[in-house]
Amino acid sequence: MPTAISPLWIALSLVGVLAGLGVSFGFLLAWTHKKLGVYVDPLVDEVDEELPKGQCGGCGFAGCRQYAEAVATRADVAPNLCTPGGNDVARVVARLTGKAELEVAPRKVVVLCAGVRDDNCSVKHVYEGMEDCDAAALLWGGDKVCEAGCLGLGNCSRACPHDALHIDPHTKLPVVVMDKCIGCGLCVGACPRGVLALIPASAKSYIACRNTDKGAKVKKFCKAGCLACSLCVRACPSAAIRVADNLAVIDYSPCANCPAPLCLDVKCAPHVILPFPGAGGAAVGRPKPPAVNQNEPAAGA
Amino acid sequence: MLEYGALFLSAVLVNNFVLTRFLGLCIFFGVSKSFDASAGMGVALTAVMTIASFLAWAMYNLVLAPLHLEFFTTICFVLIIASTVQLLDVITRRFLPTLHAMWGIYLMLIATNCIVLSVPLINVENGFALGKSLVHAVGAGVGFALALLLMASIRERLQYAKVPKAFEGLGIAFITAGLLSLAFLGFSGMIPM
């Protein structure tokens, strides 16, 4: 115990030790930093901090950090690629990186199939096995006669990190909970059939079919399949709908988002052109079977 | 010789620093998510600890004790360790960038890791000579690495397990550590300290 030592001595040696340590390590560190240090653009960290960290990959990069690196260091990467972040994040990223501000067009996912097994869509066999769309598709292309239709085993809902998709137990079709969907597109990649698609949240309608067979053939196995009758094409005032490969497709860039869309008024026999509630916060999917059953006689009449 | 062996085994198994003394838990739970990072961390930590123990021993026995500055031990040791780690950080960032990326914030946590500080402190407390200090440091490092690797391999397997939501991540890691520690109780009494 330092009983016999004078306080002055303690203070002096303290200062000495500290100074010695400080100087030697300080030099060592400064030298190694200079010799071996790796430069990291502080901008990357700043941008990274602003991103929502959903790691959804919706921007096209592996994760938020990768997008931050790309947008901070490359001129050709736009600042508005983060869909979950929306306009706010886009504006901040643009400001940080000194790029021109661009609006984010928020997008939502829709289900491009309305074929319900045993109801309006024919089935070719009974599938038994893993609850996995890929697995079902490997066996004779799935149990539906339609080779473009939804398989209903929920790969999309399992891929969704936001709990925005679930399979309706009655229709076996996915249902989107619009206010949970952030438009990341993970479900789109998970679907082996390409039944899911991202459309602008401002859209008013969508065509719930992907089958490119001829109308006469489609009619045989699906009552909810696009017949390529072109009624909707003719109804559209802004020429946003066209029929290609026996399937009507909406191109949303010329679409005027009419307040009362004319395309929804046409007598679409299979009811494949459906209203899209968009950002309204409601769930979207195929209407429940009773609704269709009421419509079917009307369509036939 | 036997004495050194017993000290080493004691530090590795019987008084394992992680499982019976609860030191280095931040790294233990943080890094053990990945097996490869754990292996790297185990080696790095053992190295840092040995170097730091040597420097600390020298500092204490050559500077602090003669000057009767024992109360100054903690501060000095911490500075020594922090600087050693800072060096290691710079070197790995330059030469082993992938390892550096994996270690992430945990490399900096070595600087402020309990094990690294506690080993020199325990050495001083027990009045270990240089040889014993180093054996103790290496033993602590190996014991830590062992626990880390066991934990990492278990957690890799747990990735495939259907762990309940509430336990995911840290919860199950603690339960696992508890059971590991329960198993290590089997060594108790084997080497009297």
Place this chain on the structure above:
Amino acid sequence: MTHTPQPGSLAAQVLEAEREPFRGSKQTTLRGLIADGIFSKNPVFVLALSLCPAVAVTSEVTTALAMGLAVVFVLTFSNLCTSLLRRFIHPKVRLPAYIAIIATLVTMTQLLMSAYFPDLYQALGVYLALVVVFAIILARAEVFASKNSPLPAAVDGFGMGLGFLLALVVTAAVRELFGVGRLAGYPVFGADYPPILMIVLAPGGFITIGLLIALFRVVGQWRERRRAGPTTDVPAPAATGEVSHA
């Protein structure tokens, strides 16, 4: 619906220039900082930092309390000092500088405790010296104190320290109560209680904290679900189907 900007992010600052939140935190009030420290950023149960003492000194409530108080003291003052000195510390040497500050404070605590509470000092053993390297203290200095003014920094340190203290005391209470049937040394269950010794041993420490973490999470999820209300919880596809066709 659009993404709500994280309060405290630059986005929020741009949008709500009038409300100036603290850097490195989502909170905007001093009260919020303390609440953060106790609940949403609890150092032990949520951030999983400074776990060593959480297991090591929690076999008794008394030691846990002592350790917790020591940490509250060190954390508050280290944050304060860091914040005061933040303009003078060169970023390249900030880590050793923070450690030096913390180490000084810890040494002071050690000296104080050994002088006035020698029993507790003995009981805490090497763990008291190890307060220097508690990740939570350094993390707060780095993440919060170095970016904010002294008052919020000190409050943040106090809040975090309080969260740590509470986590330690809760853990210790559970372990001491079930492990030996006592609370802070006073018998609770009476003399007939057969102690479940494992709970106060090493494995019991780990397992108790594991269970508390799970409990913390279950309660947190439950609270979140209640706050979110039933609207988003129950998707209403049926209603929408009718609406969209109307």
Place this chain on the structure above:
Amino acid sequence: MVHSFRGGTHVRHEKQRTAGKPIEPMPLPERLVVPLRQHIGAVPEPIVARGDLVAKGQLLARSDAYVSATVHAPTSGVIKDILELPHPTLGKGMAFVLEPDGRDAWVEGLPIERDWRDLDPDALRELVRAGGVVGLGGAAFPTHVKLSPPAGTVLEHVVVNGAECEPYLTSDDAVMCARAEDLVTGIEILLRITGAVHGHVGIEANKPQALKAVAAAARRLPQVRVVALPTRYPQGAERSILQALLGKWVPAGQLPLSVGAIVQNTTTCVAIADAVVRGIPVIDKVLTVSGAAVVTPRNVLVRIGTSWRDVLAFCGGPTEDLGRLVMGGPMMGVAQNSFDAPVIKASSGLLALSKAEVAHPPEGPCLRCGMCVSVCPMARKPLDFPTMAELHLVSQADAAGILECIECGTCEYACPANRPILQSIQVLKAKVRAARAQTAATR
């Protein structure tokens, strides 16, 4: 010498329903559907048109591509149509619709009796090609391609696979008993074409009559040995039978050529003899029709193109209890989704399995019992694959060597927890291949 291979297990063989039963020729059906594609490789071009009259054994389609196989008319009649129809392995495919005229008249000049011993290997190989011979055990790889090893390869062994390790199936057994002489001739031709010096016939010990018959017939060829193999699935897998008979292992990603051997199925050998000696192409197939859900299980000789419906009708039809209709054996066979799919060259059986036969306890969690690991002939760790499929861990699956899996199904058969191991392997394999293709494309 112990004839064994890695892994494998004893599988309930269920062969008693048809074992020892003679081969019964089935009368011609009213309509035959002959798919163009019955093999691995290029799709051949039709050389007859709608409305053409064809004779039995007449060439219907051929391709200029080397890796392809010819298609012949199974009987005489009229080509009613060429269109897309159900296919037993591909789902759908272009096929000739042939309406038999009932005369079953051979095309001119067939069959002949050729003295093949005067011909050189190239000519023999050309005859095999002209006969449309493919791997008849199920692989359907064009045989003439298999018989054309790259220049410089030394072939030492011809291994004939008579293991027939698949449960239920007895068609190879029946063929070996009935046509042992032709089988040995086929081996002789193979030895001649390849220049190999040793022939090995491996037959599982549960087929004593076939063993006896083939051994007797092979006595005239001293370089051919007939070996009784212990009954174990998947004995008939290419690597397994090579390991069992030659004690050599074919490395991953390589062909049996790498150990100086080719492997042929017994029925393929008989077909080679038919094609070379008599000029008869592959136009019919011996099928085992079995399972608890068919009224009269039997071994039948059917024309290529006969629909399952007709085959079943010949065997008394299916029962109410039909759970699954499977082409091939129950371990690797393909569940059919249409009664209209036809017999193709690679068909070796048609199983009408009852609901009880395909039933199994519900799927449970993996117990890590290690059964799948110890039975895997390819030394993989199948237990991980279902979880990998569930979590989409494609790169991990690739690293675990999933592409080496031969999909024998032993792991899933042996799994006490009834995990969908093979199906998850199939899903993962598709994803691994897609991922590899993508990496290759971006490079």
Place this chain on the structure above:
Amino acid sequence: MTSTPAAEPTPPAPVHDERRLYAALLTVAAAPHVRTRESIARIMWTVSATLAPAVAWAAWQFGLRALAQVAVCAGAAVACEAAIQKFRGVPITWRDGSAFLTGLLLALCIPVGMPLWMTALGAVFAIGIAKQPFGGLGHNIFNPAHAGRAFLLASFPVQMTTWTALTTQVDVVTSATPLGMLKEQGMPAVVATFGGPSGLYQSLFLGNVNGSLGEVSALLLLLGGLFLVWKRYIFWQGPVFYIGTVALLAWVLGGPGWFDGDPLFHVLSGGLVLGAFFMLTDMVTSPITAKGQVIFAVGAGLLVFLIRKFGGYPEGVCYSILLMNCFTPLIDRFVSPRTPKEAHA
């Protein structure tokens, strides 16, 4: 129920309405289309049944108390499993027998005189801490029964080392276990108690010694274990190398000098046989390859001997297996099955 002679069940006749049969949709599934007849439940209940003779023998030796122990332990395990599964909202699977087996095994490796609530607590720990938080059956890292035992030993050291005397044995003066005696009094005392080496081995083998239920009859456990090997429910490598390692080490290092230990005593006493056949070989917590099993068993055997010889406890089976359980993922990571060519490469 009344039965009329006319309603005799007829064998399924071939269906003649073939058009309807052919019109029905076929069921499609991936290969293989047939499966083994084994199932999880069958394995678990078979293993439980295999233990029945040993339990019966122990019950005869210790009285009904032993049965109460088993019932409480298994009951608590099953109830805990069901309760947790209900709380989690997952299917309740107590019928698969795994929780029952865990409870049964735990009951077999603790003293008969344990207060029943402690027994139940051990079972709750085994299921509630060592099994369910990991995700339930198939996902746990540690053998739940042994985790339960280690918990009880750490929590209630006094009760866990208090052995009630056999009810059938009047001439055994001490109620200590043979291994406990060895630890405290040395080998000569053990031999003397049983009146010579042959008496000792006979008592150990046939089950006339004190200890937990599962330490009583080595013979019956051995027979049960061999049955499991024959059924291929367990790898033979595990028990053989485990017992072999212990015997070898006991022979070489177990005695006062080199090579004069007593391997038979070490093998037959304690829970070694029970551990070797029923706990070490637990499918979930042991390596998946035969080679891995060998490493696992040798490591565990080494630990048993180390603990018995140098450790603080007389018996090391439980800890040896728990410790090797920690290594199982590591072993599985590095010991992979190889095809012949991979092995040479």
